[in-house]
Structures are given as structure tokens and as C-alpha cells.
Amino acid sequence: MADLVERLVPDELWVLFRRVPPTEVIRPQGGGRSRAGDREALAAVIFVATSGCTWRQLPSVFGPSWQTVYRRFAQWSRARVWARLHRVILDELGARGELDWSRCAIDSVSLRAAKGSLTGPNPTGRGKPGSKIHLITDRNGLPVSLGISGANMHDSLGLEPLVWGIPPIRSRRGPRRRRPGKLHADKGYDYDHLRRWLRQRGIRHRIARRGIESSGRLGRHRWVVERTVSWLAGCRRLHRRYERKAEHFLAFVGISAALICHRRLTK
Known part of the structure; x- marks a missing residue:
């Protein structure tokens, strides 16, 4: 064992x-089995x-x-332990210079779900209940921001919360950083107000345009987020959502992200 x-x-x-x-809970009356x-x-x-x-x-x-x-x-x-663990590992990676902020990518993935909070009819799954995982990765594919929603939520609505959700992460030199140099996204984020919002934040963007660029190409830099989605699938608990509570589902997403980052940390 x-x-x-x-x-x-x-x-x-x-x-x-x-x-x-x-903090460990101590029984005020004493006794009982050891924890x-x-x-x-x-x-x-x-x-x-x-x-x-x-x-x-x-x-x-x-x-x-x-x-x-x-x-x-x-x-x-x-207690949001999994999000804090993910943040601690990101800090270690940032202090070692393992995070590449020059080009980040954003994407989402849908999965089947049982009844519960933050679920909705999946437009790509014949309207069956589902949830969606949203994530931003650095240039190496390491997840730096995560979120969940119902499967019927449009990808574009997750961009601003995800960017705001990037925590201030340690750097090898200088202050903590939480802003990517450039953000790559697919056609689901092709909206002028998102481009304006990113420019106001000082973030350059590379968002595919509907009706202009081919849907069959992921791009030279956006494929890393697709690879990270497959890494998340290594956490088999995420193949289908069985948790009725959203915080439990988000916990498994955080565990998977923490394990992905920890593997990079121990290479």
C-alpha cells in the first residue's frame, strides 16, 4: 500500500x-478514532x-x-484546495522559468453530464445534458486558467472570465505576471468587442475569422490547447460528469490540471 x-x-x-x-478539525470533546x-x-x-x-x-x-x-x-x-494546489505548482513553474507567456491559447470541450448545477442541453450532443470545460494554456500547453459552465453556454462568453481568472504567478525575474503577451482563439471567439477588450488589457490577439479562414486548420500555435484537452482526458473521471455539485466537478478539473503541471515540474 x-x-x-x-x-x-x-x-x-x-x-x-x-x-x-x-486546518485539521480537532474534536473538542476528545476521544474517537485517530484521523x-x-x-x-x-x-x-x-x-x-x-x-x-x-x-x-x-x-x-x-x-x-x-x-x-x-x-x-x-x-x-x-476550501478550494485543488485550485490553491494548482496555483502553488504554477508558482513553482514560473519561478523556474517554465511558463511561456508569449503566446497563450483558449478553448473549451463539452462532455455528457447527469443532472446537476452548471449543466445544459448540449447543442453538439442532440440536446442531452452536458457541461463544458473552458481553459487557457501557455505556449507549452500548461493550463493557467480553468472554468466550467453548462454545455449550452457559448465559448465567447468564457473569454473575459478566464482572462480575469489567471492568477498572479511568480516569474524568474521581476514581478508576478497574469497577462499573456498574445492570445490565440478559434472562430467561436470571433467578435469585435472581445478584440477591443483584449486590446484595452494590453493583450494582442489572433482570433480566426468566420467565413475567411479554414476550419480544418488549428494554426501553428493553437494546437497546444487541443493537446492539453487530450491531457485532461487522461483524468478518466472527466470523460463524463457524474458529480451533481458543480464544485466537485470543478475539483476534478483542478486535480487534472495540477497533475499536468506537476508532471512538467518533475521532468
């Missing part, structure tokens, strides 16, 4: 995670995220019961 935990949560990831979890270890619970959560199994199918080799792991996951999700 120890080998499995160390494989899913290596020492480098555990050191970073210890900087973000909420399950956070590292074992984190390994179990990552196993659920990457394997796509249900909480009830969680193997007992991790130690904590599936109920304990789910409660810990819900507690961490409410």
Missing part, C-alpha cells in the same frame, strides 16, 4: 500539497480521478474507507 501511495503522491507533490490543505492520514486520502482521491471508478469501488488498500475519502474530498473542495 505504501508503494501505491508514493506512486500516486510522490514526495515532491506531497510537499506542495502540505502548503494548501485546510486518517491526508497523504493516503489524497492518493485515494487521485486514484478515483485518474481511474474513473466510483467512490464505492475505491480499493481498501489505501486505508481510509470510501466514505472517509469522499468526506475529505468534499471538505477540500469547499
